[in-house]
Amino acid sequence: TQLLEQSPQFLSIQEGENLTVYCNSSSVFSSLQWYRQEPGEGPVLLVTVVTGGEVKKLKRLTFQFGDARKDSSLHITAAQPGDTGLYLCAGPNYGGSQGNLIFGKGTKLSVKP
Amino acid sequence: SAVISQKPSRDICQRGTSLTIQCQVDSQVTMMFWYRQQPGQSLTLIATANQGSEATYESGFVIDKFPISRPNLTFSTLTVSNMSPEDSSIYLCSAGRDTFGEQYFGPGTRLTVT
Numbered sequence: 001t002q003l004l005e006q007s008p009q010f011l012s013i014q015e016g017e018n019l020t021v022y023c024n025s026s027s028v029f030s031s032l033q034w035y036r037q038e039p040g041e042g043p044v045l046l047v048t049v050v051t052g053g054e055v056k057k058l059k060r061l062t063f064q065f066g067d068a069r070k071d072s073s074l075h076i077t078a079a080q081p082g083d084t085g086l087y088l089c090a091g092p093n094y095g096g097s098q099g100n101l102i103f104g105k106g107t108k109l110s111v112k113p
Numbered sequence: 114s115a116v117i118s119q120k121p122s123r124d125i126c127q128r129g130t131s132l133t134i135q136c137q138v139d140s141q142v143t144m145m146f147w148y149r150q151q152p153g154q155s156l157t158l159i160a161t162a163n164q165g166s167e168a169t170y171e172s173g174f175v176i177d178k179f180p181i182s183r184p185n186l187t188f189s190t191l192t193v194s195n196m197s198p199e200d201s202s203i204y205l206c207s208a209g210r211d212t213f214g215e216q217y218f219g220p221g222t223r224l225t226v227t
Binding site for chain 1: 114117143144146153154155156158161169171205207209213214215216217218219220221
């Protein structure tokens, strides 16, 4: 059974601090996606990582895909209150219907001014 | 990408009644999905809405309780039938089209059943 485990579950930091969120699995994924969801909104796709060892940057956010394609991390530099939200990693569900995704349980980030 | 709209954005319903949620995509998409989410928690897939055929339901969800329609490639509805307070949740629809299965989500429908 494919599972994506995210840590930490909750994170509360001050503006300007750096943080890293992790997404781990015992299964190999062909790709992983990261989403951010703000209160009252649906999740918004941030990035897709495809190649083992890949690093992608989106302004202050750095995403990495593990060499073995079993894990990914999201690093935020100098966090801002606007980064507050629920961060979800997701990957293809190979046991499900076409296009199905498996989601991790999420990391709830709060950045205080 | 795709822009998804949902109606209603929220509703308060009496137990035993039904609510139909509409999901509209701004362009044709192959796949549409319906999820349930408790506030602050992750997503649980209810079903895949298939155009021209019956929806594919995940374990724990049945067609009698959550009938789904998908009349074309841009529109789908989810009905929550014979509601109970346990159905109170956020219901999200999404569209999937891109190469690696990325999905684009609507803003959600916040349902409260009293």
